[in-house]
Amino acid sequence: MTADITLFVNPAAGRGRGVRAVGPAARVLRDAGYAVRTVLGTDAADALRRAREAVAGGAGALVAVGGDGLVSLALRAVAGTEVPLGVVAVGTGNDYARANGLPVRDPAAAARLIARSLKEDGGRPLDLGRTGDGTYFGTVLASGLDSRVNDRGNRMRLPVGGLRYDLALVAELAALRTVPYRLRLDDGPVREVEATLIAVGNGSSYGGGMRICPGARADDGLFDVTVVGPCRRGTLLRVFPRVYRGTHLSHPAVSVLRAARVTLEAPGATGYADGEPLGPLPVTAETVPGAVRLLGAR
Template sequence: MTSDITLFVNPAAGRGRGARSAQPAARVLRDAGFSVRTVLGENASDALRRARAAVAAGTGALIAVGGDGVVSLALQATAGTPTPLGVVAVGTGNDFARALGLPVRDPAGAARAAAEALKGDGGRPVDLGRVGETWFGTVLASGFDSRVNDRGNRLRFPTGRLRYDVALVAELAALRPVPYRITLDDGPALSVEATLVAVGNGTSYGGGMRICGGARMDDGLFDITVVGPCSRSTLLRVFPKVYRGTHLDHPKVTVHRAARVRLETPAGTDGGTGYADGEPLGPLPLTAETVPGAVRILGAA
């Protein structure tokens, strides 16, 4: 193992926590005997290009400093390679880190866990989802929650998380089920009406919403949560349960397990954009497959 490792930093994550967290993380890694190089990017595509270049050059590890957005970019660079990934989770949601029992908003602790893993077992192999050439670690979302994302991304005011609260209220007013065709592995297509369909490699999205609360990242399977047609009042009653994962017991909720899933909506139906790890993938149809042990994560429980 080379002692040269790369910090992959999103300085804007968590309202500036990314920039503030890089220094204590780097200090811990250097104190552990590693040579640390920091990579930033002018934008997401430039950052990804630089991260891939570091991996191709043989860095001993890529350590992502930021939130789920920078982790998503880091997965594109490390998945399917022998380069392990460390996560210094200091963003707003940190769902990937939480699912793996990694320290959250503790840059020194996260860096220490990564250093110990590099000197020890080299990290834990975990599964990832893949849609085409795009990898994801947590959840692929479609339906109501993806339409909230779409609307929120179009709004110029208000800013921050309030923008998505406004988008949520607007989408509730227009709530409607979507006709889906869901194909699990090589089985027959299921025709269902659904408020949303979430494909979980990990358990949560949106900063702790355990939409796929039973998902595991080492079993080679997705948990696919289907929320059937429901009224606005039902959705509002069930929504708070998502943070505990107890929504899975509701009669409107069905969970399937499969290694590959295809989501389709009929021609002329607005199924919205699919989002994975909070990043847009594009409109349905989409096919996702699990890739067992696609990346090694440093310090994962």
């Protein structure tokens, strides 16, 4: 491993904030004595390939400059390696950075923290989730209502930004239905569960601050599994704002389970991890303790 740092950049993050963040972050890292190179990709697959090449080439650290989508790719590139990850969070949601106490939309502050952590502790070991196809995730695996909102939002061309998903939520609430899940935790029995959604949290939040799994910790080897049972549309509308504070867990329709391995099956349901599509259920996810060393994490 060398003193070279690879900046892994999404130029489209935060409507151009990714590009604008490169300069301040690179200056801070160079002033701290590190050589800095930049990696871009033509699309997600190309970007992931380039990030993995940088990791395999012995980069001193991979630093993701962008939002949660880019961080998700970066996690896949460094998971299980000795190369630590830095995050310069300049996207729209920045859930992974927020959950781990990292600066948001302050590239210079994030870079200072990365440089200090590289010199002092080399990063904090944190868990990741991993699905059966080998996809790693840092925040939440979503299914049910929240994945249908993602499906619909991704199909919409307008409006841009987070408002698109707010409108997608309104549309999905109009057609609210429960999903017949088959849920298995670790080596336990299969449970038949009617639920509005099930979220498997390695981290606490998704969707730009919705704390769907507020008690989830990325250092305990376990997922927090939030199950929202059947509820009326009006009830969901009243409870939904509480998700941003993480106080929805007190509602009788909500329960939390904990496990190191979770299998979800449901007809016609899609899974999303870190906001990225996994494809139709079934899906099995397991925790991988200490799979990433995150620079500057609290």
